[in-house]
Amino acid sequence: MNASLLSGAHWPGLIEHYREFLPVSDRTPIVTLREGNTPLIELAAVGERLGRGIRVWAKFDGLNPTGSFKDRGMTMAVSKAKEARAEAVLCASTGNTSAAAAAYAARAGLRAFVLIPEGYVALGKLAQAVIYGAEVIAIRGNFDQALAIVRAVAERYPINLVNSVNPYRLQGQKTAAFEICDQLGTAPHWLCIPVGNAGNIAAYWMGFSEYAERGRIRERPRLQGFEASGAAALVGGSVQPVARPETVATAIRIGNPASGSLAIAAAQQSGGAIRAVSDPEILAAYQLLAREEGIFCEPASAAAVAGLLKFGHEAASGSQVVCVLTGNGLKDPDCALRVSTLEVSPGLDPEVSAVARAMGF
Amino acid sequence: MNASLLSGAHWPGLIEHYREFLPVSDRTPIVTLREGNTPLIELAAVGERLGRGIRVWAKFDGLNPTGSFKDRGMTMAVSKAKEARAEAVLCASTGNTSAAAAAYAARAGLRAFVLIPEGYVALGKLAQAVIYGAEVIAIRGNFDQALAIVRAVAERYPINLVNSVNPYRLQGQKTAAFEICDQLGTAPHWLCIPVGNAGNIAAYWMGFSEYAERGRIRERPRLQGFEASGAAALVGGSVQPVARPETVATAIRIGNPASGSLAIAAAQQSGGAIRAVSDPEILAAYQLLAREEGIFCEPASAAAVAGLLKFGHEAASGSQVVCVLTGNGLKDPDCALRVSTLEVSPGLDPEVSAVARAMGF
Numbered sequence: 001m002n003a004s005l006l007s008g009a010h011w012p013g014l015i016e017h018y019r020e021f022l023p024v025s026d027r028t029p030i031v032t033l034r035e036g037n038t039p040l041i042e043l044a045a046v047g048e049r050l051g052r053g054i055r056v057w058a059k060f061d062g063l064n065p066t067g068s069f070k071d072r073g074m075t076m077a078v079s080k081a082k083e084a085r086a087e088a089v090l091c092a093s094t095g096n097t098s099a100a101a102a103a104y105a106a107r108a109g110l111r112a113f114v115l116i117p118e119g120y121v122a123l124g125k126l127a128q129a130v131i132y133g134a135e136v137i138a139i140r141g142n143f144d145q146a147l148a149i150v151r152a153v154a155e156r157y158p159i160n161l162v163n164s165v166n167p168y169r170l171q172g173q174k175t176a177a178f179e180i181c182d183q184l185g186t187a188p189h190w191l192c193i194p195v196g197n198a199g200n201i202a203a204y205w206m207g208f209s210e211y212a213e214r215g216r217i218r219e220r221p222r223l224q225g226f227e228a229s230g231a232a233a234l235v236g237g238s239v240q241p242v243a244r245p246e247t248v249a250t251a252i253r254i255g256n257p258a259s260g261s262l263a264i265a266a267a268q269q270s271g272g273a274i275r276a277v278s279d280p281e282i283l284a285a286y287q288l289l290a291r292e293e294g295i296f297c298e299p300a301s302a303a304a305v306a307g308l309l310k311f312g313h314e315a316a317s318g319s320q321v322v323c324v325l326t327g328n329g330l331k332d333p334d335c336a337l338r339v340s341t342l343e344v345s346p347g348l349d350p351e352v353s354a355v356a357r358a359m360g361f
Numbered sequence: 362m363n364a365s366l367l368s369g370a371h372w373p374g375l376i377e378h379y380r381e382f383l384p385v386s387d388r389t390p391i392v393t394l395r396e397g398n399t400p401l402i403e404l405a406a407v408g409e410r411l412g413r414g415i416r417v418w419a420k421f422d423g424l425n426p427t428g429s430f431k432d433r434g435m436t437m438a439v440s441k442a443k444e445a446r447a448e449a450v451l452c453a454s455t456g457n458t459s460a461a462a463a464a465y466a467a468r469a470g471l472r473a474f475v476l477i478p479e480g481y482v483a484l485g486k487l488a489q490a491v492i493y494g495a496e497v498i499a500i501r502g503n504f505d506q507a508l509a510i511v512r513a514v515a516e517r518y519p520i521n522l523v524n525s526v527n528p529y530r531l532q533g534q535k536t537a538a539f540e541i542c543d544q545l546g547t548a549p550h551w552l553c554i555p556v557g558n559a560g561n562i563a564a565y566w567m568g569f570s571e572y573a574e575r576g577r578i579r580e581r582p583r584l585q586g587f588e589a590s591g592a593a594a595l596v597g598g599s600v601q602p603v604a605r606p607e608t609v610a611t612a613i614r615i616g617n618p619a620s621g622s623l624a625i626a627a628a629q630q631s632g633g634a635i636r637a638v639s640d641p642e643i644l645a646a647y648q649l650l651a652r653e654e655g656i657f658c659e660p661a662s663a664a665a666v667a668g669l670l671k672f673g674h675e676a677a678s679g680s681q682v683v684c685v686l687t688g689n690g691l692k693d694p695d696c697a698l699r700v701s702t703l704e705v706s707p708g709l710d711p712e713v714s715a716v717a718r719a720m721g722f
Binding site for chain 1: 506697
């Protein structure tokens with residue numbers, strides 16, 4: 001075949017593409033679904049609302065293979081699990097983490113276990129992990145007990161813990177910062193990002209800092225993190241756990257963020273902040289993104305845009321702003337059905353004029 | 362900023378990337394969600410089953426912005442609608458087409474209408490289009506009447522029809538063939554693809570043929586199209602409509618394919634064929650993809666892999682085969698729940714040894 005005329009420009013997945021920045025070696029078997037390389041999409045309608053020449057883009061990480069940014073960390077965590085000759089991976093998460101863990105474990109030929117507190121979790125949320133073959137185990141006890149057990153199991157058996165305590169996950173996640181700089185041709189002035197367990201904002205800071213150290217960017221962005229107001233454990237500038245977190249944005253419904261201190265430090269060092277947006281603000285941004293930008297994301301992702309709309313007056317004129325959309329809207333169809341009333345015009349006569357009239361023509 | 366050190370290698374969307382192959386001009390306002398550039402993922406477990414050195418990849422087009430390959434055609438159709446100063450777009454589809462139409466119309470600032478036969482359609486399938494702001498109109502009548510009306514409306518009013526009769530859609534869809542050649546560095550020997558309305562297989566043939574004409578590839582692949590056996594209108598070598606198509610693969614549950622003749626001609630010219638796979642074969646491939654490859658696609662997409670597993674013995678040793686996965690599994694969570702029984706081990710005591718035992722350690 002005439003290969004020389006073609007680029008063969010196959011995106012190899014984020015580990016191969018950013019290998020020099022990652023703790024892998026020739027002995028690491030790379031487990032990849034060609035994650036990363038997600039699109040940067042300009043948000044013209046959001047930019048217009050802000051005015052003053054501010055331009056805004058979405059980094060749509062919901063277009064990763066399992067539908068969330070978790071794939072970035074999981075390609076690292078599962079590759080390292082395989083390198084360490086683990087026989088299985090284990091997590092105590094029920095949302096996007098368990099789906100990503102199950103998919104990469106399936107690809108690696110490892111078993112994947114998800115530990116949940118009995119009766120605690122809406123099982124529907126686990127459906128995606130289960131289709132990838134995850135095995136679900138319930139314990140009598142609460143979520144903290146589940147976390148303690150997965151840690152202890154991972155210490156004693158050839159099983160790798162892929163919860164957020166796994167250090168390789170942030171290593172993989174930091175590559176999203178690299179991609180944004182590579183795609184934009186520069187670092188943005190602001191990075192707006194949802195904050196739940198708070199690891200991702202810390203990972204972005206690591207990524208921007210490494211690019212700055214290597215001289216690939218001159219300045220790092222201000223990190224503007226946004227929690228849901230019903231789960232705002234970090235907005236006071238220290239970790240103040242919320243006993244009963246409540247928000248429509250389930251992916252950031254976390255009362256005691258595992259990486260809270262890291263996240264606060266990152267935001268402060270960058271000259272940014274972690275602040276809260278309300279559920280109505282989140283849902284307004286969620287609908288704006290769908291109805292004016294054509295982007296359907298998870299409610300939690302919309303927190304980044306909600307925060308920008310709320311605090312964007314603080315950004316300098318002409319700023320370049322990137323909002324991180326962490327998950328795919330298809331992950332949470334219930335929310336879509338709740339916010340949009342499906343009003344079907346009642347059955348019209350099958351006549352052109354009647355239909356045109358119903359359409360306002 | 363230090364832009365010179367960065368690539369700024371922003372994927373611009375498929376129209377800009379393949380502009381020389383597409384009917385657009387400087388006057389065409391490009392409406393894009395940075396669609397295309399979807400990953401090519403090796404399917405090692407499928408390859409192993411075939412043996413004889415055959416290598417298999419998935420072109421996972423379910424990672425397009427609205428979750429299906431329809432985005433490729435819709436960026437073209439809506440850009441041309443905007444160029445023609447249409448005020449709205451219109452379709453009589455209820456699945457992936459209506460979602461893509463609504464998203465691109467939202468981005469273009471056009472209204473999007475979806476016409477359905479009253480009482481005919483499961484409204485849940487329309488949820489994605491509605492979140493993007495589509496307006497749904499029901500008529501008394503059947504699907505054929507709905508199709509007739511949308512054609513007549515589009516003729517008389519400043520409204521563009523974006524159903525499969527819109528010729529720009531296949532133009533956009535053909536770029537997937539370009540991408541596969543660019544990513545693989547050559548054309549594959551076989552292309553396996555689901556066949557429903559039959560436009561996509563014809564679009565791929567157009568794409569491979571244009572690349573061959575320009576000398577970018579030397580040989581075109583054999584096209585192996587797969588219908589569901591309950592909706593197999595083309596397997597006899599002519600269009601033989603199926604009155605009541607039935608299959609679990611809803612995206613290809615089409616009894617009278619609009620592009621049937623084109624599809625048959627394309628398959629025959631290529632030295633391939635259009636054949637049928639059963640629902641059990643489709644679901645087995647669907648589960649294999651999830652549980653062994655870590656890829657969650659729509660059931661219809663799995664028809665491509667089911668067909669390869671069924672007829673792959675006909676491929677030459679050492680062949681390179683690409684399977685087109687047209688849609689994201691998150692589009693059809695009901696199917697995932699049906700095939701995978703979620704068996705949660707009953708609540709264990711919160712003790713490490715009990716949990717380890719339950720895991721088989």
